[in-house]
Amino acid sequence: MNNKPNRALVIRSTGSWYILRNESGELFDARIKGKFRMQGIKTTNPVAVGDWVRYETDGEDENAIITEIEDRKNYIVRKSVNLSKQAHIIAANVDFALLVVTIANPRTSTGFIDRFLVTAEAYHITPILVFNKVDILTEEERLEMEYLIHVYSEIGYQCIRTSAIVYEGLEEVKAILKDKTSMFSGHSGAGKSSLINAIDETLAAKVGIISDSTYKGKHTTTFAEMFTLSFGGDIIDTPGIKGFGLVDFDKDDLNHYFIEMRDYLPNCKFNNCLHLEEPKCAVKDAVEEGLISAERYKNYVAIISDDEEVHYRTSDYS
Numbered sequence: 001m002n003n004k005p006n007r008a009l010v011i012r013s014t015g016s017w018y019i020l021r022n023e024s025g026e027l028f029d030a031r032i033k034g035k036f037r038m039q040g041i042k043t044t045n046p047v048a049v050g051d052w053v054r055y056e057t058d059g060e061d062e063n064a065i066i067t068e069i070e071d072r073k074n075y076i077v078r079k080s081v082n083l084s085k086q087a088h089i090i091a092a093n094v095d096f097a098l099l100v101v102t103i104a105n106p107r108t109s110t111g112f113i114d115r116f117l118v119t120a121e122a123y124h125i126t127p128i129l130v131f132n133k134v135d136i137l138t139e140e141e142r143l144e145m146e147y148l149i150h151v152y153s154e155i156g157y158q159c160i161r162t163s164a165i166v167y168e169g170l171e172e173v174k175a176i177l178k179d180k181t182s183m184f185s186g187h188s189g190a191g192k193s194s195l196i197n198a199i200d201e202t203l204a205a206k207v208g209i210i211s212d213s214t215y216k217g218k219h220t221t222t223f224a225e226m227f228t229l230s231f232g233g234d235i236i237d238t239p240g241i242k243g244f245g246l247v248d249f250d251k252d253d254l255n256h257y258f259i260e261m262r263d264y265l266p267n268c269k270f271n272n273c274l275h276l277e278e279p280k281c282a283v284k285d286a287v288e289e290g291l292i293s294a295e296r297y298k299n300y301v302a303i304i305s306d307d308e309e310v311h312y313r314t315s316d317y318s
Helices: 034-038 110-122 139-154 170-177 192-199 251-257 259-267 282-288 294-304
Strands: 006-013 017-022 027-032 052-058 061-069 075-079 087-092 096-101 126-131 158-161 181-186 225-228 234-237
Touching: 017 061, 075 110, 087 181, 096 110, 096 170, 110 126, 110 139, 110 251, 110 294, 126 139, 139 158, 170 192, 181 192, 192 234, 251 259, 251 294, 259 282, 282 294
Parallel strands: 027 061, 096 126, 096 181, 126 158, 181 234
Antiparallel strands: 006 017, 006 052, 006 225, 017 027, 052 061, 075 087, 225 234
16 A cells, blocks of 8 residues: 555546546546445445545555545535535536526426525625526526626626527636636526536536426436646536535524625624514614615525425516
8 A cells, every 4th residue: 555645636526436636637446445435424424525635555456545635715515415424525626606596497496596605605605696597598587687687686696698509608607617617506407517618618518308298307427527628727516406405504693694694794783683583773774775685585484494495487577
């Protein structure tokens, strides 16, 4: 066994096996050291795509053994569907988290969007909303999209309109991705892989088909995987997800992750105001005055009450 651990980047995770890229650019398979799994790790995936790790090699075995994870600068996590664990790390050490939003086929709820944004804020990652498939929208759907873009851009989030079919917005996305490490997330069928392929035709991310019967996307990306962009930078394509459950959140901190609430917090009567039933709440006053989006506030209440994601239709915006 080589006694000096080497350093590499995790570019693919299948849950039990990993593909690493060392600092020379070589790719190879790796697995986790047996005792490594038992060190109190509370996630379904102790090692995530984007992690920098240390590994050892055995002359008798072509596969590397991961012995250590380097400290992460950040990561983005959601509640796992595996009840035996607390969370699932989607990606680690990223500069930008791009959420691919679709108004229809499939529909992305504002509840899903806000849970994603809250998580990105909490873990110090810059989120960007990518409104995809703009070429197939009806007039009503386009109005709804423009309303959402107005809501989120007003509070400071970058929003981009894209289409892999008519190549709308792709140069704007490329400018963000260049020389950075970014991740794409969203529902199955939202068009993440198609966008990645359109942005960089040298890549071979899989493209799926929307199910006509359910309007839900078929899972085409089974595991998270990092791709190196031909124009510089890395992008992590992630499996499509149905829900974005939050983990390890303190209710007292949640209002700080709804960034438009921050300016109003000092004006609440109580320092520990949760902005629910408390009197003289500056946040609720701001909602009533139209200074904070009513939809965003409803999603805040749903999250703090630990409700399922709430959904809104165009009629709710009038």
